[in-house]
Amino acid sequence: MSSATPQKGRSERPRSWARSLSPQGPQLIAPASARLVYGSLTLAFLLGLLPWPVDWRWLTPDFTFLVLLYWNVHSPHRAGLGLAFVLGLLTDVARGVLFGIHALVYVAAAFVALSVRRRLENFLPPGQALQLAPLFLGKELAVLLLGLAFGQKVIDWWHLAAGPMAALLWLPVCLLLHRLGGRPPAGPAAAQDK
Amino acid sequence: MAMTAQPPMFVRVMGLPLRFALYALASLVLIGADARYDTLRLLRSGVAAALHPVQTGLARPFHYLQDAFDFFTVHGELVQEKHRLEQRQRALMQQLHDRTLLQAENAHLRSLLGLAVPPGYSVHGVEVVQAMTNPFSRKVVVDRGSVHGLSTGWPAVDDLGLVGQVTGVYPTSSEITLITSRDQDIPVQVVRNGLRLIVSGTGQDRLLEVRFLDMHADLRPDDVLVTSGLDGVYPPGIPVARVVSVEPPRNSPFARAVCAPLAGVGRHRQMLILQRETPTTGPRSAGPPALSAVSRHSGVSP
Numbered sequence: 062m063s064s065a066t067p068q069k070g071r072s073e074r075p076r077s078w079a080r081s082l083s084p085q086g087p088q089l090i091a092p093a094s095a096r097l098v099y100g101s102l103t104l105a106f107l108l109g110l111l112p113w114p115v116d117w118r119w120l121t122p123d124f125t126f127l128v129l130l131y132w133n134v135h136s137p138h139r140a141g142l143g144l145a146f147v148l149g150l151l152t153d154v155a156r157g158v159l160f161g162i163h164a165l166v167y168v169a170a171a172f173v174a175l176s177v178r179r180r181l182e183n184f185l186p187p188g189q190a191l192q193l194a195p196l197f198l199g200k201e202l203a204v205l206l207l208g209l210a211f212g213q214k215v216i217d218w219w220h221l222a223a224g225p226m227a228a229l230l231w232l233p234v235c236l237l238l239h240r241l242g243g244r245p246p247a248g249p250a251a252a253q254d255k
Numbered sequence: 256m257a258m259t260a261q262p263p264m265f266v267r268v269m270g271l272p273l274r275f276a277l278y279a280l281a282s283l284v285l286i287g288a289d290a291r292y293d294t295l296r297l298l299r300s301g302v303a304a305a306l307h308p309v310q311t312g313l314a315r316p317f318h319y320l321q322d323a324f325d326f327f328t329v330h331g332e333l334v335q336e337k338h339r340l341e342q343r344q345r346a347l348m349q350q351l352h353d354r355t356l357l358q359a360e361n362a363h364l365r366s367l368l369g370l371a372v373p374p375g376y377s378v379h380g381v382e383v384v385q386a387m388t389n390p391f392s393r394k395v396v397v398d399r400g401s402v403h404g405l406s407t408g409w410p411a412v413d414d415l416g417l418v419g420q421v422t423g424v425y426p427t428s429s430e431i432t433l434i435t436s437r438d439q440d441i442p443v444q445v446v447r448n449g450l451r452l453i454v455s456g457t458g459q460d461r462l463l464e465v466r467f468l469d470m471h472a473d474l475r476p477d478d479v480l481v482t483s484g485l486d487g488v489y490p491p492g493i494p495v496a497r498v499v500s501v502e503p504p505r506n507s508p509f510a511r512a513v514c515a516p517l518a519g520v521g522r523h524r525q526m527l528i529l530q531r532e533t534p535t536t537g538p539r540s541a542g543p544p545a546l547s548a549v550s551r552h553s554g555v556s557p
Contacts, residue, residue: 107309112314118388121388145278151306155306155388160295165286168278169279205390207286208390211286211287213392217390217458
C-alpha cells in the first residue's frame with residue numbers, strides 16, 4: 062500500500078527543524094488509482110442492488126451517489142460530469158424510473174461538488190458532511206420533483222430521509238476511502254495542523 | 256477535447272458550466288424521450304438485461320440464507336405449513352375442477368345464445384427476484400420476460416386474488432406493479448350487490464381504499480370486491496379486496512372505504528401471470544361478471 066511514505070514523512074516532521082526551510086504545505090497525495098475509483102463505484106452500485114428490506118427502502122441511501130460525490134471532491138480528474146451521467150443512467154434502469162432523471166440529478170450534483178471541492182478539501186469529514194447534507198437532501202428532492210413533473214401523480218415524501226442518511230454515511234465512506242487511497246485518515250487539513 | 260489537430264500548448268477544454276449544461280440538456284432530452292415516446296425501450300431493455308441477472312445473483316445468497324434460516328429455526332412451522340398447503344392444494348384442485356365445469360357450462364350456454372366464446376386465460380408461473388427501490392410505486396421484478404412470452408398489461412394473481420399488473424417487460428425479466436402501489440386503480444364490483452367501484456392502492460402493504468365513494472353507497476364492512484372486467488385488462492371475477500371499514504365524509508362530499516387486499520400482495524415469492532389466449536376486440540359493455548355469486552344478486556343495478 063502506498064501509505065508508507067506519508068506515514069514516515071509525518072513522523073519525522075516535528076523533530077527536524079532544518080526542514081522548516083523547505084515548503085511546509087499539506088502533504089502531497091498521490092492521485093487515486095483508476096482501479097480504486099472505478100472499483101469502489103462498482104461496489105457501491107452493487108451495494109445498491111442488494112435486496113434491502115422493502116419496508117426500509119425509503120431510508121436506504123444511494124450508495125452510488127455517495128461514492129461518486131466522494132470522488133468528485135477528492136479525484137475530480139477521474140470522476141467528472143461524464144461519469145456522473147453514465148452512473149445516473151445505470152441507476153435509472155436499476156430503480157425503474159424514467160430514463161435520465163438520475164442522470165440529470167447526478168450531473169447537477171457533480172457540478173456543484175466540482176465547483177466547491179477546493180473549499181471542501183479544507184474541512185474535516187464531519188464539516189464536509191455538514192456542508193454536503195443539503196446536496197444529498199437536494200438530490201432526493203430533485204428526483205422526487207422530476208418524477209412529479211414527468212407524469213408521476215403521487216410520490217412518497219418519506220424517501221427524502223435517504224438524503225440525511227447518506228450525509229451521515231459520508232464519515233465512514235471518507236474513513237474507508239481515505240485509508241484505501243493512501244490519505245491520512247483525517248484528511249490533509251488535519252495533517253497541516255500538526 | 257483538444258480543438259486543434261496538432262498537440263496544442265494550451266489544451267482548450269470546455270468550461271465546467273458549459274459541460275454541465277450539455278449533460279443536463281442530454282438528460283432532459285432523454286427524460287422527455289422516455290416520458291413521451293417509446294424510443295428508448297430498446298436501450299433500456301438492453302441495460303436491464305445486463306443488470307437484472309446481477310440483481311438476481313446478488314439476491315440469491317440472501318434467499319439461500321433465508322431458506323437456511325427458515326429450515327433450522329422454524330422446522331415445525333414448515334411442517335404445519337406443508338399440511339396447510341396440502342389442504343389448500345386439495346381445495347384449489349376442487350375449485351379448479353369447479354371452474355372447469357363452470358367454463359364448460361358457460362361455453363355451452365354462450366354457444367346456445369350465439370355469443371362469442373368468452374376469453375380463456377392461460378397462466379405463467381413466475382418467481383419474484385427483487386423488490387425495486389422506486390419512490391413512486393411498488394414494483395417487483397420477476398424472473399420471466401419477453402423470451403417466455405410475457406407482455407405488458409397482463410394481470411398477476413396468486414391463489415387468493417389479484418396481486419398486480421405487468422408494467423415492464425425485458426428479455427428475461429419483467430416489472431410488476433403491485434395493486435398496493437398508489438398509482439394503481441382497479442375497477443371492481445361488490446359481490447353482494449353488484450355495486451361498481453374503483454379501488455386504489457395507498458402505497459402501504461395490506462391497505463387499499465375506495466377514494467371517492469358516494470356517501471349513500473351500499474357498502475359495508477366484510478363486503479368482498481372482485482374485478483368487474485369492464486376495463487378489458489383484468490378478467491372479471493378475480494377477488495381483489497375485503498372492505499375493512501367505511502368512513503363517512505368529513506371534509507369532502509365523498510365517503511372513503513378502507514379495504515384489505517385478499518391476495519398476499521408483497522408477501523409471496525411465487526405468483527401467476529394470466530395470459531389471454533384469444534385476443535378480443537374490447538371489454539363487453541354489459542353483462543354479469545362470471546362469478547356466480549354476483550349474477551345471482553345482480554338484480555340491483557348501480
